[in-house]
Each structure stands twice: as structure tokens, then as C-alpha cells.
Amino acid sequence: MHPEALISTLYVFLLAAFLGYQVITRVPSLLHTPLMSATNAISGISLVGSLVTAGAHHSIVSAILGFVAVTCSTINVVGGFVITDRMLKMFKRKATAPSPEQKK
Amino acid sequence: MHPEALISTLYVFLLAAFLGYQVITRVPSLLHTPLMSATNAISGISLVGSLVTAGAHHSIVSAILGFVAVTCSTINVVGGFVITDRMLKMFKRKATAPSPEQKK
Amino acid sequence: MRTGFIELSYFLASVLFILGLRGLTHPETARRGMHLAEFGMLMAILGTLMNSEIVSYEWIIAGLLIGSTIGLAMGLWVPMTAMPQRTALSHAFGALAASLVGVSEYYLRGANLGELKIGALGFEVLLGSLTTTGSLVAFSKLQGLLPGAPLTYKGQNVFNLSLLAVTVACFIALLAFPGAGVLFYLMLTLAFVFGVLLVLPIGAADMPVVIALLNSYAGLASAATGFVIANNVLIIAGMLDGGSGFILSIVMCKAMNRPITNVLFGAFGSVSEAAATATGSIMREANLDDVAVQLAYARQAVFVPGYGMATAQAQHALRELADALEARGVTVKYAIHPVAGRMPGHMNVLLAEANVPYSQLYELDHINPEFPSTDVAIVVGANDVVNPDARDNPKSIIAGMPILEVDRAKSVVVLKRGQGKGFSGLVNPLFFKSNCGMLYGDAKESLTQLVQAVHSA
Amino acid sequence: MRTGFIELSYFLASVLFILGLRGLTHPETARRGMHLAEFGMLMAILGTLMNSEIVSYEWIIAGLLIGSTIGLAMGLWVPMTAMPQRTALSHAFGALAASLVGVSEYYLRGANLGELKIGALGFEVLLGSLTTTGSLVAFSKLQGLLPGAPLTYKGQNVFNLSLLAVTVACFIALLAFPGAGVLFYLMLTLAFVFGVLLVLPIGAADMPVVIALLNSYAGLASAATGFVIANNVLIIAGMLDGGSGFILSIVMCKAMNRPITNVLFGAFGSVSEAAATATGSIMREANLDDVAVQLAYARQAVFVPGYGMATAQAQHALRELADALEARGVTVKYAIHPVAGRMPGHMNVLLAEANVPYSQLYELDHINPEFPSTDVAIVVGANDVVNPDARDNPKSIIAGMPILEVDRAKSVVVLKRGQGKGFSGLVNPLFFKSNCGMLYGDAKESLTQLVQAVHSA
Numbered sequence A, B: 001m002h003p004e005a006l007i008s009t010l011y012v013f014l015l016a017a018f019l020g021y022q023v024i025t026r027v028p029s030l031l032h033t034p035l036m037s038a039t040n041a042i043s044g045i046s047l048v049g050s051l052v053t054a055g056a057h058h059s060i061v062s063a064i065l066g067f068v069a070v071t072c073s074t075i076n077v078v079g080g081f082v083i084t085d086r087m088l089k090m091f092k093r094k095a096t097a098p099s100p101e102q103k104k
Numbered sequence C, D: 001m002r003t004g005f006i007e008l009s010y011f012l013a014s015v016l017f018i019l020g021l022r023g024l025t026h027p028e029t030a031r032r033g034m035h036l037a038e039f040g041m042l043m044a045i046l047g048t049l050m051n052s053e054i055v056s057y058e059w060i061i062a063g064l065l066i067g068s069t070i071g072l073a074m075g076l077w078v079p080m081t082a083m084p085q086r087t088a089l090s091h092a093f094g095a096l097a098a099s100l101v102g103v104s105e106y107y108l109r110g111a112n113l114g115e116l117k118i119g120a121l122g123f124e125v126l127l128g129s130l131t132t133t134g135s136l137v138a139f140s141k142l143q144g145l146l147p148g149a150p151l152t153y154k155g156q157n158v159f160n161l162s163l164l165a166v167t168v169a170c171f172i173a174l175l176a177f178p179g180a181g182v183l184f185y186l187m188l189t190l191a192f193v194f195g196v197l198l199v200l201p202i203g204a205a206d207m208p209v210v211i212a213l214l215n216s217y218a219g220l221a222s223a224a225t226g227f228v229i230a231n232n233v234l235i236i237a238g239m240l241d242g243g244s245g246f247i248l249s250i251v252m253c254k255a256m257n258r259p260i261t262n263v264l265f266g267a268f269g270s271v272s273e274a275a276a277t278a279t280g281s282i283m284r285e286a287n288l289d290d291v292a293v294q295l296a297y298a299r300q301a302v303f304v305p306g307y308g309m310a311t312a313q314a315q316h317a318l319r320e321l322a323d324a325l326e327a328r329g330v331t332v333k334y335a336i337h338p339v340a341g342r343m344p345g346h347m348n349v350l351l352a353e354a355n356v357p358y359s360q361l362y363e364l365d366h367i368n369p370e371f372p373s374t375d376v377a378i379v380v381g382a383n384d385v386v387n388p389d390a391r392d393n394p395k396s397i398i399a400g401m402p403i404l405e406v407d408r409a410k411s412v413v414v415l416k417r418g419q420g421k422g423f424s425g426l427v428n429p430l431f432f433k434s435n436c437g438m439l440y441g442d443a444k445e446s447l448t449q450l451v452q453a454v455h456s457a
């Protein structure tokens, strides 16, 4: 890697760490379970690595490793997003029967 | 610039923008005036550009431009930090004479 | 041109992931946020598929198809109560993927990677592998495939530390001799073994913290992959993931008032007998019809759900009871402790499943001042989170943990099956207080009966 | 090695800047945060001085010395009431520095920069230049060197827009012919002129929003410089600076309930006569001794400071009054409107200067519910922020702006010099209410007299 690119990558790392911290601490405990499955789904982005490994045909070994990796990541992506949506769909602010107190 | 480095720089830009937004929106209005002078001081970091311009002796024109830029940035850095500290020193949680209510 | 498009898709994906997680700061915007993140993922995948290094698509399509099928099945059918296990399993998948990409990269390029990349790659493989096996053990414990109790033996910590030292030594040696495949595969194997040994001595009840920690490892492994293949979106997503795991583990430890080292090395839950203190007085059994009448004529009732509600799947019955009471004009509130249940946000998601609006859920700080003016507090399978010892007895092992102060309510009814202890294995003095009655039985059954009794009250 | 150290210093500076601003989220941690940021700045400067491109230090040392002297003098002696001007001036300095670095870069390397860098450089010079002159005009208006009233003429907006179009055209042409110096210097000149024309038609009272906007431009210019010289810390600091300006301008516009376009092109404050509505009834003058007695025997008094307190420098006198009242057992609270005064946080910093603890300062949402149970509300040089028309009269030009509802207090006393209008030029129906009395005179004098009267009450 070009040294300039490496340095910038370190900055990306640093800023992403700070940003992750800032964003996640704002998630209310109400949504902590969906948060877990959402980050899970997003971490399936490692697909961008495994897809290339699976398709590059450098050797059969790497193709198989890549295939397993693609499968695993896809499970996370699809499963994670589906489950997150399933959960979030359930959160409602108002009941069908109105509840007397609405503060929080 | 190397294209890889350029791309990473764009990411730095993106993340810094998000991070700036997240961090600044958490500053309470109580501290908005110090915030203004603090960011002002920090923006004096453009010194890192002007110092090189002033010292590189490529030509007398650029040296003078650099000199003016160094002066301006230094005013901001020193003035900004001094004023911010002057203000922040004044913010006190408790009065010398205790105040009856402390909630907020 | 083509790389331009690929890079653009990654950049867009990064933006959308960040926006997506920001959406989670509020339940109103959460779903839209997730749709953005989904779209970002699609972009990134499509972009990657345009990569000119990819020459054949069979393996890719097979992987995507199988993965989607399994993922969809898991996503649709895993019950809400099994979330902790599912999360553990998915960390295993994620970490395995990171680890395998690393292995294949090493297999292909090995010695030609340069010191820095070898470093990142070793880090990725190390973290990925130990997270894989660690998460699998956590999954097995939670699913009941392995005994939940801590598995300890003499000298365990010393042994584990030595193993870790050897693994790290391999890693360092690899930095010096990047070409030495033996070192790499030895490190890989040791990391797999270490993951198992790391999690075995931790009790099932402490798994949530472990899972969150493993989550942050998995995130770091992803970020390291990003370094290796010079891909920024991976770094960003990895750090977001890692940050979430890290913060959730901190939240849990804080809410339990235990340092993280105690969770990891304390083998908590293996000493349940010793903690039982003599309390002298007796527990009063409550009569179901009495409780129903009490509830029916209360002004305000507060429900305190805990782990027992989750195991009994009693959330729907609880909601029905709330409906019945509200129909009679009783104000009903739910008090949610941050570590009630076995997972952050556990109670919230179960109650949401049962259609309880989140405006009725109250956090610790908001509900505690209300207990003195509450007529009846119903504790549904919660124990530790309402243990007044945490507040009153500085010698208790949970001393300092913030609790829901139900003992200050005018009267308390506890729904549990018998003399079972909570997660901490402590005796709960609440149960012996004069304003507290015990309603024995499975939470779901008790609640269903209560609903009928309220209707006829 | 040397570049390694330089890069490390920049990296550290970035971390410290972020941590420093994060410190500002709480007054307890704010000072420590700033010390971190100061240390980061020192690191970055020392790192830069090691740059091997630097061959002579005379100009550098001269600049640093002169800058530090002026900066220190300004920092120590600028009074708190002159903060808005100072801020405007410092944006001019910052933007000028960015612009000059850009000019010198173009002067030295010109055509050899490549399209992307020329783009960033043009952006930097454009924004830097217009911010420089714009901020100078803003400074002059606030300092009274230029008339504060909006300077408008027919066709102004059209003329300004055309000028902007020509400037942007130069910029685009420059992208195509990076070597054409004429284009560059023409663009530079036009940007300087445009900055002046942009700010001239805006009234002095609207300057705070303009200053915040110029702040965000200055930040963007810095970030663009970062692109040009490939320096990440500049990008980060620039975006933090820009973000702050952007957010503050939004906060102000929201609190005034005016869209930003209205601020920029509305020439607000030039139409004060038209807005005066007939109110019919009369204003009641209050007697100083009556007010003192009322205060002395109140249970709770709320002080509402506004721009008049700032101009009268009455914060110390106000604090003395609070002390006198508290000594008699009266509960004193300060109600702070987000846009009271002429700068975000203006009142907070003035009251802090007068030693008022910030736990006594209450924001809109916290104090409004308390007015009905407040015996006396003292309005010290505030006007618009307590104008009930904003709430009651949907046709008012400030309709929808959130206000401090002093009119709901049991009684209100307004300290002002005479019939002067507030920033918006509106008549304030509050002054005509039956529970409201006017105490005419300079705020500082009135307050000092009140203190004495309370002592002898």
C-alpha cells in the first residue's frame, strides 16, 4: 500500500471508531436488541472480501474458502436484516386501545 | 495524489463531517459561546499549511503570503484558546452562597 | 471507470450504514434507517460483483443462494426468546468469514504481503478464529447443548494465559518470517482452541456480556480485513459493529455493577450456595383471587418483567392483564431494568412483540420515584433486578447494582415457580417483606388465571 | 523517520481535537478538553516545523511572534460583550489564511496541480476570500464602523446573483484551463467583492446567523486546503469548525422560527415601522419601591435577561439583586432563551462572568411550566423573547418562535430605557398587560437601585 494511502486509512479507522462510539451511545436501551442484530447484519459487509476470494479462481482451495465465507456472511446479512425488521415492526408508540399516560 | 490516497481522503472528509455533526449537537446551549471560540482556535490548524509556505523559500511572494497567513492563524489559535479558557473558567456549578434549587 | 463505480458504491454504502445506525436513535426512524442500510448493502455487493478480479460466478452464486436461504429461514423463524443464541451464532459466522478470507489471502500471497499487511492479516485471523469458536461455545451453552455452569479446573487461568502467550508468540514470529506457513497455521489452530477455552469457564448467565465482547472482536477482525484488502467500507462497518459490542458490554457491566474482568475470569454463578444468607422470617403465599381484587381496584399498577417472563413466554398474557386492568380504569406501567432478562433490551423487544406501546415502558430513573404511590407492583419472573440487598447491604455481591425499588410500593406480588434463585444465586429479602406476597406457578399460567379473575372481580 | 514523526503528530492532534470538543459537552469537562486541544495544536505545530521543505525560519518566527502578541492581547482584553465582533474578526483571519495559502500554492505550482487539486484549491480560495471580506463587513457593522441597518437597493439580489454566477464561471473555466492565471486572479477579486456585497444588505441584528454561516464556510475552506496539501488533520479540524458553524446557524434560525433564506435575503429589520400594530391600551409605569417590596416578599422570582442586559453590562448588578433576594429566602431562577442577546449562549457566558452558577440557569422547556407559580418575573432588557404575540398571533412576523411565557407569571416587571423596540421591531403586547409594570431606565442603574431598595424593604 502506498504510504499516503496507509496513513489516510489509519485516519479512517480513528474517525470510524469515534463515530461508532458517538452514534451507538445515542441508541436508547429500548432498541438495544435490534441494535445487536442490525450491526450484525451490517458486519456482513465482509462479503466484499469473500466475494472476490470466491470468484477470483486463483486456486480451488481459496475458492472453497471464499465460498464458505460468502455463505456465512450472507447468512448474517439476510438473517440480520430480516430479524431486525421483524423486531422494529413490533415497536409501536401508541396502543390500539389508547393508554392514559404517554410521557417518557 | 495517488488515487487510493485520494479515496481514503474522501472517506476522512465524510467521517469527519458526520463526527463533527454528532459531537457538536451534543454541546449544550450553555456552552455555545465558548464552542464558537474553541472551534475558532482549532481552525487555526491551517498553520500547518501556512508555516510551510512561509518557510519554504520558493519565492519572496509566497514567503510574504505565508508570513501573513501564519500571523493570521496564530492570532486565531492564541486568541481563541485564551478567550475560551477565560470563559470556561467562569462557569461554576455551585455558587459560593449555596442556591436552594440545583435541578436542571 | 469500473473501479470508479465500485469505489462509489462503497462510499455510498458507508454513508448509508452510518445513516442507518443513526436512525436507531429513535424507534420512529429506526425502520427507515434499516432500509437505508439494506440499500447500502445491496450497493456494496453489486459494486463488488463488478470487480474485474472475479472471473467465475458459480461459487459466488452458490454461496449467496445457500446463505440467503439459511439467513431467511433463521430470520423468519427464530423466536424472540432465542435472540441471545442467534446473536452468538451469527458472530461465529461473521468471524469465520473474516478468518477464512484472511487464510485464503495468506494461502495465495503469503510472504509477499509486507510486514504491515501481515500484521493486519494476523490480527484478523487471530481475532476471527477465537471469536468463531468462542461464539460457538457461547451458543451451545445458551442453547443447552453444553452445560451452562462454568467449567473450571485448577490452574485454568494460568493454562489459558500460557496458551494465549504461545499464540501471540507465533504471531510475532510470523511478523519476522512472513513466509513461514507453519507459524501461520499453528497460530490459526491455537486461536481456535483458545476461543473454546476462553468461554468454557464462563457461566451461561454471563454469556450476554461475553457475546457483546465477542461482537466487538468480530468487528475489529472485520476492520483488520479492511486494512488487508485496503477497503474503507469494511473498516467503517467493522468499527461500527465493534463499537456497538463494546458499548453494550459496558452498559451491562455497569448495570450489574461488576467489572468486566470479574465477568471474564470470575466464574460467576459457580458459587451459588455460599451466597445464601439466613433471613429468618417467612415468605407469605398470596391468594390468586385476592391479588385479582387488589389489582382491579388499584389506582396504579406497575409490572416488573424479568427473565422468568422470557422463559415462560408470558408477555402476551401480561399484556392481556394490562388490557383488562386498563378497561377498569387502572393506570398500568411497565418498569424495565436495563439488565432484566438475559440480553440488553430483552424485555423491550418481548413486550413490543406483545403489542405493548413503548410509551408505557419506563426506565429505572423514571419509574423509581413512582413506586411509593403505586398500589400494586407485579413482579413477573424478575429477581435480581428487584433485590433490595443491592441497595441496602453493602456486603452483597450485587451491592451497588441499581435496582427497581418495588419494595417501596404499597404492596408487591411476585410471580415465580418456586424457591428458584435468580441469575446471581442470591436470596432475595424482598420475598420476606410484609408487603410482599408470592404467587407460585409458571408466569404465563398465573397471568392467564389472573386475567380471568380480574374479569370476574 | 522524520515524516513518520510529523504524521504521528498530526494524528495525535486529530485525536486531541476531537476529544477536546467532546469535552465541551459538559461544563465540568470543558476546560480539560480545551487543554487537550491546546496540546494537540502544539504537537501539530512542532511536527510541521520539522518539515524538510522548510529552509528558513525568519518569516515563520516573525509571524508566530506577531500573531501570538496580537492574539494574546485580544484574548485577554476583549470584553465578553464584544464576543460577536471578535468572532467575526477571527473568521476573517482564518479565512484569509486559508485563501493566502491557496494563492501561494497556485502562484508556485499553478498549472501542474491536476484537475482535482485545482478544484479543491479554487474552492478554498473562493470560500476563503468571500468569507474574509464578508466577515470584515459583519465585524464593522457590529462594531458600529458601518451603519447597522440593511443596505439595500433595487435589483440587489439580481446583481449579487449575477456576480456570483460570473465568479463561479471563472472557477469552472479555471478547471478547464488550470494555467490561465488571469482567471484565477479574477475569481479571487470577484470573490472578495462578493463577500462584501453578500453581507451589506443584512442588518446588524441578523449578523449572528451570518457569522455562524461564514464560520461554516471558513471551516469548509480549511477542509479544502486539507485536500490540496493532502493533510488529514486540516480536513478534520475544518469539518469540526464547519459543523459547529452550520449547527449554530440552524439552532438560531429554529429558535427564531425563520428560514435561513429569509435571514440572508430578507433584509430583516428594515421594515420596523410597518410591523407596529395598534394596541389601544396603555403601559403602566411601576414604582421602584413597590417592586422592591414585591420582590422581597416573593416566594419565587424569575429573572429573564435579554440583549438589554448585555448592552447595559448589568449582569453583575443582576447577580447582586439575586444575592439580596436569596438572603431573604426568595428562590431565584434565571430563564435563558436560546436566542436571547445577539449570540448563541450570550446570556450564559455573561451570567457566568457575574458568578451565577449554571445550575440556576433554566432553559425554555424547564422554566415555562414554572411561570404560573412564579410571583415576580423580572425582564431585564429582553423584548422579543418574551413577546406573547409569537404564541398568540399567527400573523405576527415572529409567529411560531418559542418564547418565555412571562405573561403567565403572577406579576411581571420590565426593565428598559424607554419605548425602544426589540430586534424584530415589533410592539410587545406584554407591556400592555394588566399584570405588567414598566421600570424605565438603564438596566444597570435600575438594578443597583433595586438592590438598595430590597435591603431597606
Ligand SMILES: NC(=O)c1ccc[n+]([C@@H]2O[C@H](COP(=O)([O-])OP(=O)(O)OC[C@H]3O[C@@H](n4cnc5c(N)ncnc54)[C@H](OP(=O)(O)O)[C@@H]3O)[C@@H](O)[C@H]2O)c1
Pocket (backbone or CB within 6 Å): C205, C206, C207, C208, C209, C252, C256, C305, C306, C307, C308, C309, C311, C312, C338, C339, C340, C341, C342, C343, C344, C345, C346, C380, C381, C382, C383, C384, C385, C386, C415, C416, C417, C418, C419, C420, C421, C422, C423, C424, C441, C442, C443, C444
Ligand atoms: N439483560 C442483560 O443484558 C443481562 C446480561 C447479563 C446478565 N444479566 C443478569 O440477569 C439477571 C436478570 O435479572 P432478572 O431479575 O430479570 O432475572 P433473574 O434474577 O434471573 O430471576 C429470574 C426469576 O424468574 C423466575 N422464573 C424462571 N422461570 C419462570 C417461569 N417460567 N415462570 C415464572 N417465574 C420464572 C425464577 O424463579 P423460579 O425459578 O422460582 O421460578 C427467578 O427468580 C440480572 O442478575 C442480570 O445481571 C442480564
Ligand SMILES: NC(=O)c1ccc[n+]([C@@H]2O[C@H](COP(=O)([O-])OP(=O)(O)OC[C@H]3O[C@@H](n4cnc5c(N)ncnc54)[C@H](OP(=O)(O)O)[C@@H]3O)[C@@H](O)[C@H]2O)c1
Pocket (backbone or CB within 6 Å): D205, D206, D207, D208, D209, D252, D256, D305, D306, D307, D308, D309, D311, D312, D338, D339, D340, D341, D342, D343, D344, D345, D346, D380, D381, D382, D383, D384, D385, D386, D415, D416, D417, D418, D419, D420, D421, D422, D423, D424, D441, D442, D443, D444
Ligand atoms: N442570541 C442569538 O443568537 C441571536 C441571533 C440573531 C438574532 N437574535 C435576535 O435577537 C433578539 C433577542 O431578543 P431579546 O429579547 O434578548 O432582545 P431584544 O428583543 O433585542 O430587546 C432588547 C430590549 O432591551 C432594551 N434595552 C436596550 N438597552 C438597554 C439598557 N441599557 N437598559 C435596559 N434595557 C435596554 C430595549 O428597549 P429600550 O430601547 O426601550 O431600552 C429592548 O426592548 C431576538 O429577536 C432574536 O431573534 C438573537
